[in-house]
Amino acid sequence: MLIELxxxxxxxxxxxxxxxALADIDLLIDQGEFVVVLGPSGSGKTTLLNxxxxxxxASEGLVKxxxxxxxxxxxxxxxxxxxxxxxxxxxxFNLFPGLTVRENVQFGVDAAGSAADxxxxxxxxxxxxxxxxxxxxxxxxxQQRVAIARALATGNPILLCDEPTGExxxxxxxxxxxxxKEQAGNGRAVLVVTHNREISRMADRVVELSSGxxxxxGPPVGGTSPVSELHx
Ligand code: ADP
Ligand code: MG
Numbered sequence: 001m002l003i004e005l006x007x008x009x010x011x012x013x014x015x016x017x018x019x020x021a022l023a024d025i026d027l028l029i030d031q032g033e034f035v036v037v038l039g040p041s042g043s044g045k046t047t048l049l050n051x052x053x054x055x056x057x058a059s060e061g062l063v064k065x066x067x068x069x070x071x072x073x074x075x076x077x078x079x080x081x082x083x084x085x086x087x088x089x090x091x092x093f094n095l096f097p098g099l100t101v102r103e104n105v106q107f108g109v110d111a112a113g114s115a116a117d118x119x120x121x122x123x124x125x126x127x128x129x130x131x132x133x134x135x136x137x138x139x140x141x142x143q144q145r146v147a148i149a150r151a152l153a154t155g156n157p158i159l160l161c162d163e164p165t166g167e168x169x170x171x172x173x174x175x176x177x178x179x180x181k182e183q184a185g186n187g188r189a190v191l192v193v194t195h196n197r198e199i200s201r202m203a204d205r206v207v208e209l210s211s212g213x214x215x216x217x218g219p220p221v222g223g224t225s226p227v228s229e230l231h232x
Contacts, residue, residue, distance in 0.1 A: 108153030
C-alpha cells in the first residue's frame with residue numbers, strides 16, 4: 001500500500017478548547033488509485049491531506065506513506081519524503097510570480113533532482129507554447145496546469161490536490177480533473193479534496209468525511225461517471 005493510515009486522530013490545541021479535526025481514520029490507498037475526499041467545509045479534508053503529505057503531524061495513530069512511517073520519522077527523513085514522495089496542488093495554484101512558466105516547472109525538476117524536461121512536461125499539460133510567459137499572463141486554468149506540470153516534474157508517486165478546481169469555472173475545472181485523473185492512470189495515487197459532491201461522481205472511489213470522521217468509502221452513488229457528464 002502506498003498510503004496507510006490506522007486509527008489516526010488529529011487535535012489542535014489542548015484541554016477544553018481542543019478541536020478534533022480528525023478521529024478514527026483508517027485508510028488504505030494503492031498506486032493507480034484516483035480518490036476524491038468529499039466533505040463540507042471544516043470536515044477535516046485539508047488536515048487529512050496535510051497529514052498524508054507530512055505537512056502536519058497526527059496526534060495519534062499510524063501514518064505510513066511510500067514506505068516511510070511519518071509518525072516516527074526524523075526531520076531528515078521527512079525532508080527526503082517531501083522531496084521524493086508527495087507533490088501538492090493547491091486551490092490558489094501557488095506559482096512563483098517572478099519566475100516564468102518554464103522556470104516554475106524547472107523548480108520542481110530541481111527540487112526532486114530529476115532529469116525531466118520542463119518543456120516536455122508543459123506540452124503534456126497542453127502548454128507547450130507558454131514557457132516564456134509569467135504566471136499572471138495566464139488564465140486560472142492555465143496556471144493550474146503549470147502547477148500540475150511542476151508537480152509531475154518531481155516524478156513523485158503521490159499527488160495531493162486540495163480543492164484544485166475551487167477557483168476555476170466549470171469547463172476549466174472539468175479539464176483539470178481529467179488531467180489529474182490521467183495521472184492515476186499513469187500509476188500515481190491521486191487524492192483530490194473537494195466539498196462539491198458533483199465532482200466526486202467522476203472518481204472510482206469517494207472517501208466521505210463528516211466532522212473529522214470517515215462516513216463513507218467506496219464508489220460514488222450511481223457509479224463512476226465520465227467527466228463529460230458532470231454539472232456544477
Ligand atoms: P476542511 O479542509 O474540510 O475545510 P480543515 O481540515 O481545514 O477542514 O479543518 C478541520 C477542523 O480543524 C476545523 O474545525 C478547523 O477549524 C480546525 N483547524 C484546522 N486547522 C487548524 C489549526 N491550525 N488550528 C486550530 N484548528 C484548526
Ligand atoms: Mg480545506
